[in-house]
Amino acid sequence: MNSRTLDTSPTAGQTAALNTASACWLKTLDRLERTTVADPAIRVLQRGIRSLPLGGARDLLRGRPLGHPVHPVLVQVPVGCWLSASVLDFVPGAQHASTTLTAVGLAGVAPAAVAGWVDWADLPLEQARVGLAHAVANVAAVACYSASLTARLRGRSAKGRLWAVGGMAAVAVSGALGGHVAYRQAVGAHAAA
Numbered sequence: 001m002n003s004r005t006l007d008t009s010p011t012a013g014q015t016a017a018l019n020t021a022s023a024c025w026l027k028t029l030d031r032l033e034r035t036t037v038a039d040p041a042i043r044v045l046q047r048g049i050r051s052l053p054l055g056g057a058r059d060l061l062r063g064r065p066l067g068h069p070v071h072p073v074l075v076q077v078p079v080g081c082w083l084s085a086s087v088l089d090f091v092p093g094a095q096h097a098s099t100t101l102t103a104v105g106l107a108g109v110a111p112a113a114v115a116g117w118v119d120w121a122d123l124p125l126e127q128a129r130v131g132l133a134h135a136v137a138n139v140a141a142v143a144c145y146s147a148s149l150t151a152r153l154r155g156r157s158a159k160g161r162l163w164a165v166g167g168m169a170a171v172a173v174s175g176a177l178g179g180h181v182a183y184r185q186a187v188g189a190h191a192a193a
Contacts, residue, residue, distance in 0.1 A: 077108030137174035
């Protein structure tokens with residue numbers, strides 16, 4: 001065993017690349033928050049969701065009994081299943097388990113999406129714009145994982161794995177957008193207090 005410590009600190013080039021990528025991402029989010037092109041649709045969707053006769057279910061979907069939103073809790077089912085399926089895609093003989101996890105992830109989408117839409121309906125426009133992009137990325141993820149499951153069930157595991165890679169990329173983008181919405185919401189609530 002080597003007694004020297006392995007230096008894992010980033011090089012100047014890696015740091016510069018990370019800073020550039022971060023600046024690009026934040027600039028994209030800033031543009032997305034400021035664009036007004038989808039505002040008429042956002043207003044109609046938000047009013048429509050707020051007018052749904054959900055009764056006490058609205059409080060449950062918003063997570064009031066828990067003291068925090070339930071959407072981030074519910075997304076753990078699809079994301080966890082799909083991430084686990086991706087890991088098992090590299091384990092010989094685990095194709096059935098990957099297929100099962102992909103299917104369970106898809107089954108977990110609806111409750112997470114419903115809770116997310118209920119939360120989204122009360123967001124201010126800047127956050128709602130990013131939230132709409134988050135929803136679009138989720139639709140892309142669901143489409144990819146649906147194609148993945150179809151391919152897997154037809155015995156085309158390589159094609160299923162390829163669709164899952166696309167799905168995981170969409171999940172990553174969606175998670176980054178959703179995290180931004182949640183962080184902005186938390187910062188806004190903290191600033192208002």
